[in-house]
Amino acid sequence: MPEISVRGLEMPQSPIRKLAPLANDAKKRGIKVYHLNIGQPDLPTPQCGLDALKNIDRSILEYSPSQGFQSYREKLIPYYKKFNINITPDDIIITTGGSEAVLFAFMACLNPGDEIIVPEPAYANYMAFAISAGAKIRTIATSIEEGFALPRVEQFEKLINEKTRAIMICNPNNPTGYLYTRREMNQIRDLVRKYDLYLFSDEVYREYIYTGSPYISVLNLEGLEDNAVLIDSVSKRYSECGIRVGALITRNPEIRQAVMKFCQARLSPPLLGQIVAEASLDAPEEYYRDVYDEYVERRKTLIDGLNRIPGVYSPIPMGAFYTVAKLPVDDSEKFCRWCLADFNYEGETVMMAPASGFYTTPGAGKNQVRIAYVLKKEDLQRALVVLKKALEQYPGRVDDE
Amino acid sequence: MPEISVRGLEMPQSPIRKLAPLANDAKKRGIKVYHLNIGQPDLPTPQCGLDALKNIDRSILEYSPSQGFQSYREKLIPYYKKFNINITPDDIIITTGGSEAVLFAFMACLNPGDEIIVPEPAYANYMAFAISAGAKIRTIATSIEEGFALPRVEQFEKLINEKTRAIMICNPNNPTGYLYTRREMNQIRDLVRKYDLYLFSDEVYREYIYTGSPYISVLNLEGLEDNAVLIDSVSKRYSECGIRVGALITRNPEIRQAVMKFCQARLSPPLLGQIVAEASLDAPEEYYRDVYDEYVERRKTLIDGLNRIPGVYSPIPMGAFYTVAKLPVDDSEKFCRWCLADFNYEGETVMMAPASGFYTTPGAGKNQVRIAYVLKKEDLQRALVVLKKALEQYPGRVDDE
The missing domain is CATH 3.90.1150.10 (Aspartate Aminotransferase, domain 1)
Known part of the structure; x- marks a missing residue:
């Protein structure tokens, strides 16, 4: 064989x-x-999401737009606004789970051999998506003894070389539950600007923060309009892991244009999942x-x-x-x-x-x-x-x- | 940036x-x-598929298995048997549309720089998935004047070199509507065996054959157990393009094992789509x-x-x-x-x-x-x-x- x-x-x-x-x-x-x-x-799952399923009144389960339904993208705007994330529907690309958002971000932004710095321990599938894209994960160690806090900037800079193209974080973190502080986020922001890197941030757990500390989205870091890519998913916030609906959000139109070509190739994100996710936005407080x-x-x-x-x-x-x-x-x-x-x-x-x-x-x-x-x-x-x-x-x- | x-x-x-x-x-x-x-x-879409949607009685829309539901894979066996395709549920991996099946087949089987021979005109997204995997499509021309029939074997052999790793066909063909003859399928089989290539065959249109000629699946070609990968999708046969349910089927366990790692990374195929697709198998004659x-x-x-x-x-x-x-x-x-x-x-x-x-x-x-x-x-x-x-x-x- x-x-x-x-x-x-x-x-x-x-x-x-x-x-x-x-x-x-x-x-x-x-x-x-x-x-x-x-x-x-x-x-x-929110009852309004389950109800939307029962109320689907379509005789054909047809393709949805490659970027995801306009109505859903519009309805996401006030949701993000609650977290002080101010975006437009055009900034949003609906993906088949957060997984596809990570894969497409890597595919569109990284060349084979490029390196991504990721604090470890890290969500294991980032490694898998990096291998899929031919990119190389360079991990920066955090330790259980220090509660998985981010190392000092010098530790990052030791890893940065001419192949370094991105930093990827998960905030709040899977698997550690760590929440990046304002100081740490500023440190990452400065690094990203200094070396002109991409910053991919997986923020699917933003609803679950248990300390008084603020959640700082990459989309709220100043001066990173061209560098920041937010990875999102409805899986965890609505107990909807099975519907496979996520999002890739960036203010950089060149990234979106490249990502959209990968989106067109896979035709469309799940129709039924989008209907459920859109309805779930009506979940009561x-x-x-x-x-x-x-x-x-x-x-x-x-x-x-x-x-x-x-x-x-x-x-x-x-x-x-x-x-x-x-x-x-x-x-x-x-x-x-x-x-x-x-x-x-x-x-x-x-x-x-x-x-x-x-x-x-x-x-x-x-x-x-x-x-x-x-x-x-x-x-x-x-x-x-x-x-x-x-x-x-x-x-x-x-x-x- | x-x-x-x-x-x-x-x-x-x-x-x-x-x-x-x-x-x-x-x-x-x-x-x-x-x-x-x-x-x-x-x-x-078949009424039984639409009814299954309305009758979903779950309070949590959870992950499904990375390989797809066992019940669905089992129910597919008699469906394929109707086309003389004899497989087991283990041979089947449920994917997010036929698109993902093509991508994962390329990812698991092809190295960057490897070449795939594809008769052209070809479904455009094969090119996109090849680029995603870093592989190179080498097209073999067919012409409208000859009704898009497959060229003689010598034309194929001219393209084969040490980088050639696979042949990909779509049968019946998108975009031409061409149906490969027994003679052509045997010719491809012999080539695949002679050069030990993979043979990927996209057969999502098997229901739509308008001549008396037989439909010959790659899974029915003798001696290709290790080489043949069938790409499938329910999109076209049930008017269910939006639910994103496809399949990758191969008797080669090593391919399945590699593909499953990509499947685990993306966690699971769409839950709701699988429920609809499974129910749609009950569509009456x-x-x-x-x-x-x-x-x-x-x-x-x-x-x-x-x-x-x-x-x-x-x-x-x-x-x-x-x-x-x-x-x-x-x-x-x-x-x-x-x-x-x-x-x-x-x-x-x-x-x-x-x-x-x-x-x-x-x-x-x-x-x-x-x-x-x-x-x-x-x-x-x-x-x-x-x-x-x-x-x-x-x-x-x-x-x-």
Whole structure:
């Protein structure tokens, strides 16, 4: 047979999804699996979004415009305005999930061999999209001990060379829950201007910020009109991961023009998802508040619970609905596999994402896992009990001195 | 600002969609536009598919599996069996439209610089996906005079070199409506085996074959288990272009394994679209028959009508719902633009896709257009009247000697 492409071989498996076959096997054996691995909220989609589905009155499910429906793009304007993001419908390109927005941003802006600086741990699929585009991720380390704060500007500058073309951040951060401070955002802004880089910012978790600190969008950084690209998605804010509706937003018309060619090639973003997403913008304030309050509660439950398990440490995430926690194990991937394949406590086990997949530095994050707090409080509490038992029984337990 | 990527600059604009702004302007001026440019059928989606939408009883629109729902993949087995394609659910990967299936096939199988041989005229977006993957399309010319039949094997072999990694066909063909014969398919099979190439075959129009000739899927060619990749989509067979559900099917597990990594990176195909597509498999035989009969009628109307306009020539397409026709004009893109910007007949005009966008050979197809017969008979008849008038008035008219 002909050979698989180098890119096809190099593409990482998703650290979030690669253990899914083991989880399926466990379920077949009758074991209940608590899914702490994936950012799939169990909270309901807004009723207005679900109603819009039932009320679709079309006899043909036809293509939508490559850029997305005009009506939807117009309706997004007041939504962004609530976050002081002032844009026009023309600035918005609707994509098939935030995933496609990242891929198209990389495709349109980066040449093969170009480098993107990304603070690690980072959302693993950025690596995958970089490989798809032939670009190279250079990670800048952040540490659990420092709560994943951004390193000083000198650390960035050490990585910058003639191939450096972009910085990519996720804010609030997946997987760490870190929220960039005003000082950090200004530091990034200055770097981007100084070296004339692109700045891609994935801000899909803006609804979930738990401290008094402000959320600073890249679209609010002065002087970055030509450099900043916002990546967005409705997946997390409306519990609509399955409808595959995201957005790429930039004030730079040249980027939009290039991205639109990739959009035309894939014809259109999902019609049905756009209808649901557009209707979901009518969700009442209570919807946002209830969801927010729920996450506040879950965050407290999870983080308190984790830090009470001997040998476990989690910083307190400031946003999103993930945390990266340190476990007393030799290798978190081995541990996660063991939990699914060889362990259960009273017929139950936990599935987590090994954090090594969120790092590119070899060996980094080897005793860390990403945990999503997307399950209801009782399930989280029970999952914590199961995790505690698993850590007690795991043969590869390693305690710090 | 930083530079747009070379790929972003090289990406072609869609010949099908790039004139859309002119069409929108015409509509704003109150002109009715007959859309002959795009393969968006006006026939209804199956009622069972629409009903499934109304009956969705989920409170969370969550991710679906990266490979697509197991239930849907299982239900596809008897569908393919009707066409003598015998596969298992594991062989199928559900994609976000046929577009994503092409992109992922290229990404997983082709290295930057690799060459793919494609008979031209070809579906324009293959070029776009090849550029996305850094691969190079080498086209082999077919001609309107010979009804777009495949050239002899020697013509293919002239193009084959150490960079050649794949052949891509579309059967029945978009844009020409050509259906590959048994002899041609065997010729391609022998080439693929001799040079150990991948064979990608886009067969989304298999329902629409108007001659007694058999449809031969690549999955039915012997000895190509490791080489053949079928690209599919429900867009055309169920008038469901907007739901973005396609498939990549191959018996080669290594290809599937590589493709699945790209699938995991984009998380999942559209949930809602899969629900509709799965339900649409229950469409009664009458649905398929009615749609088929309608296209037979439209094909006759269009092709007869075209060939009756002085100076126009169209071969008789054997499948799909397009034809590539020769017009008595200096430059079909100029003509198509003129139809939208500067012409109307009794308040109406036509939009067609300039065929040059379906060729890579410079100058090829310059007096050709792709016409989709996706409008109802009366509209097609009226569009033919308008086209005839346009050709009479067009300042760039050029008649053959």
